[in-house]
Amino acid sequence: MTPEQNRHAAQLAFVASGAELNIGTPEECPLPVDQLVATRGDEPYVRERFSAGLTAHVYRIHAQGQDWTLKLAREKCKVQNVDGQTSFLNEIQRRADLRHLKHDPLLTDRLSAIVDTRYASFRHGVLLSPWIEGVAIQAWDERQLLQLFDTLVALLLGGLFEWDLCTGNTLDDGQVRLFDFGYMYRFDPLRAFNSNGTAMPQFHAAERFETRQYFAHLLRLEQDGERLALDAFTLEKRIAVEAYQGLRAELASRGAAPVVLDWLDGIIATWKRALVNDVSELYLQEAWRSHWLDLHDDLSGQTCTPSTLARIGWLERTARERYADVQRLVVVESKNRLFDQLREARQLAQRWQVA
Ligand SMILES: Nc1ncnc2c1ncn2[C@@H]1O[C@H](COP(=O)(O)OP(=O)(O)OP(=O)(O)O)[C@@H](O)[C@H]1O
Numbered sequence: 001m002t003p004e005q006n007r008h009a010a011q012l013a014f015v016a017s018g019a020e021l022n023i024g025t026p027e028e029c030p031l032p033v034d035q036l037v038a039t040r041g042d043e044p045y046v047r048e049r050f051s052a053g054l055t056a057h058v059y060r061i062h063a064q065g066q067d068w069t070l071k072l073a074r075e076k077c078k079v080q081n082v083d084g085q086t087s088f089l090n091e092i093q094r095r096a097d098l099r100h101l102k103h104d105p106l107l108t109d110r111l112s113a114i115v116d117t118r119y120a121s122f123r124h125g126v127l128l129s130p131w132i133e134g135v136a137i138q139a140w141d142e143r144q145l146l147q148l149f150d151t152l153v154a155l156l157l158g159g160l161f162e163w164d165l166c167t168g169n170t171l172d173d174g175q176v177r178l179f180d181f182g183y184m185y186r187f188d189p190l191r192a193f194n195s196n197g198t199a200m201p202q203f204h205a206a207e208r209f210e211t212r213q214y215f216a217h218l219l220r221l222e223q224d225g226e227r228l229a230l231d232a233f234t235l236e237k238r239i240a241v242e243a244y245q246g247l248r249a250e251l252a253s254r255g256a257a258p259v260v261l262d263w264l265d266g267i268i269a270t271w272k273r274a275l276v277n278d279v280s281e282l283y284l285q286e287a288w289r290s291h292w293l294d295l296h297d298d299l300s301g302q303t304c305t306p307s308t309l310a311r312i313g314w315l316e317r318t319a320r321e322r323y324a325d326v327q328r329l330v331v332v333e334s335k336n337r338l339f340d341q342l343r344e345a346r347q348l349a350q351r352w353q354v355a
């Protein structure tokens with residue numbers, strides 16, 4: 001079995017077993033658990049409700065003199081695959097891991113950007129965290145990128161790989177924060193590239209951020225001029241190089257396997273080469289990969305948005321205007337086959353738009 005199949009089997013077995021998983025105790029809750037579970041959104045203690053969540057109903061509530069985020073599991077997650085259907089359980093499991101890691105003296109400071117969990121119960125489908133008084137990040141600046149990569153490196157060192165670094169999962173309150181762990185999985189950073197072992201070297205932290213979020217931002221920047229997008233890309237890659245070098249050094253000192261160190265060396269060398277020569281080829285390569293992968297993520301979960309359509313537009317335009325370059329830099333189908341695939345993707349993306 002692959003690591004992914006193992007995880008699915010274990011999580012589905014846990015669900016079927018009827019076992020409970022808690023973080024904290026009901027006594028630590030600022031409101032009785034029964035009341036939290038019964039929340040519908042019109043109660044006086046509810047200050048805001050979010051309908052965007054695909055896994056959960058999310059409320060901002062006020063209790064005991066402060067605001068909290070109350071996440072209640074949906075009857076059925078809107079994401080139509082096993083990862084989606086087990087994401088609430090997964091989030092509680094990862095929060096338990098994170099609570100443990102936050103006590104590790106080597107990681108405490110470096111994980112301060114990870115939201116705390118006040119209380120969670122899998123069987124009651126409830127998860128309570130302090131409210132983050134933050135804003136969504138539109139245009140990533142240097143501080144924000146540095147903070148995000150710091151946190152990502154700490155998570156990797158702690159053996160946690162976050163797959164879903166989309167815009168809805170990052171907030172900035174002076175510190176870039178992470179708070180949604182529905183698609184964060186365990187892995188062994190000394191022996192594996194990500195939670196799929198060594199089978200999928202194309203997936204890593206910077207790739208996840210670029211694919212799920214940063215290239216949507218760069219796509220908007222391209223509209224105001226290619227230079228702006230290239231500069232923002234260069235800034236992100238500089239920071240990623242620094243972060244990956246730090247990660248590499250730390251993993252080496254902990255005795256990481258050569259396969260992991262060589263893999264990181266390869267990524268770092270590619271980025272450095274592009275930074276001293278010409279970043280535009282790397283841009284095209286990573287942009288294509290990001291838009292292509294993100295599109296297929298959305299299609300696989302049947303959860304598409306206007307941003308999915310914008311990405312398809314970029315892929316169509318680029319395939320039309322720069323097919324020879326794309327073919328040289330990434331593995332792609334024949335031109336006809338590629339246009340067929342994009343046409344089909346557009347139809348599906350239109351059908352699977354989520355409100
Ligand atoms: N602790 C928090 N502080 C402030 N806002 C929060 C917090 N937790 C969640 N939110 C807000 O609620 C939204 C949905 O939360 P979250 O991403 O945890 O839910 P979800 O159902 O798992 O989402 P999805 O499956 O779509 O990623 C977030 O995009 C964010 O705007």
Ligand SMILES: [Mg+2]
Binds near residue numbers: 053168169180
């Ligand atoms: Mg989310």
